[in-house]
Amino acid sequence: MRYIFRTDRHHVESNWNDIWKAQSPHKTRHLLWRLCRGCLPTRVRLAQHYVDCELGCPVCDDEVEDDIHVFFGCVAARECWMAAGQSQLLENPAYQDGTVAERVFGMCRNEDNAMLGRISSLFWCIWHNRNDKIWNDNVQSPSQVGRMTFALERVVYRPSAATSEYCSCCGS
Numbered sequence: 001m002r003y004i005f006r007t008d009r010h011h012v013e014s015n016w017n018d019i020w021k022a023q024s025p026h027k028t029r030h031l032l033w034r035l036c037r038g039c040l041p042t043r044v045r046l047a048q049h050y051v052d053c054e055l056g057c058p059v060c061d062d063e064v065e066d067d068i069h070v071f072f073g074c075v076a077a078r079e080c081w082m083a084a085g086q087s088q089l090l091e092n093p094a095y096q097d098g099t100v101a102e103r104v105f106g107m108c109r110n111e112d113n114a115m116l117g118r119i120s121s122l123f124w125c126i127w128h129n130r131n132d133k134i135w136n137d138n139v140q141s142p143s144q145v146g147r148m149t150f151a152l153e154r155v156v157y158r159p160s161a162a163t164s165e166y167c168s169c170c171g172s
């Protein structure tokens with residue numbers, strides 16, 4: 001099923017179901033969905049909704065904080081991509097232009113579900129790190145964010161006890 005969603009400035013026609021195919025924890029896919037719906041409360045978006053707040057990125061304090069900056073442009077976010085082993089995807093010419101939603105849906109079309117899961121986890125960790133800075137004045141290093149991303153992947157792929165290859169009674 002295909003949907004057309006009207007953002008503030010752009011029409012985005014994509015298969016929203018692709019987001020839910022990402023092999024990653026639900027909370028990470030939900031973040032991706034909110035991001036593509038234009039629902040994340042970046043400072044630029046808050047200001048567009050008449051919230052009186054600073055516009056600068058709370059992590060780097062170099063540029064205004066919009067969706068593109070948080071996940072693609074911020075120097076700290078770019079280092080997180082590298083620490084998570086995803087710099088090739090970050091630099092992929094296919095994902096250099098357009099809105100965040102257009103870039104994410106491009107990834108949905110071109111990447112497999114496992115890769116989409118890694119991206120989904122990375123985005124969640126970048127957003128979590130940003131919130132941690134705002135609310136707790138705590139910012140993690142890119143390598144810490146990268147490790148958190150890998151940890152999220154393990155949550156998904158860890159086999160459950162029921163599928164253990166060893167017998168729970170005798171261990172053989």
Ligand SMILES: [Zn+2]
Nearest residue numbers: 057059060074
């Ligand atoms: Zn920044």
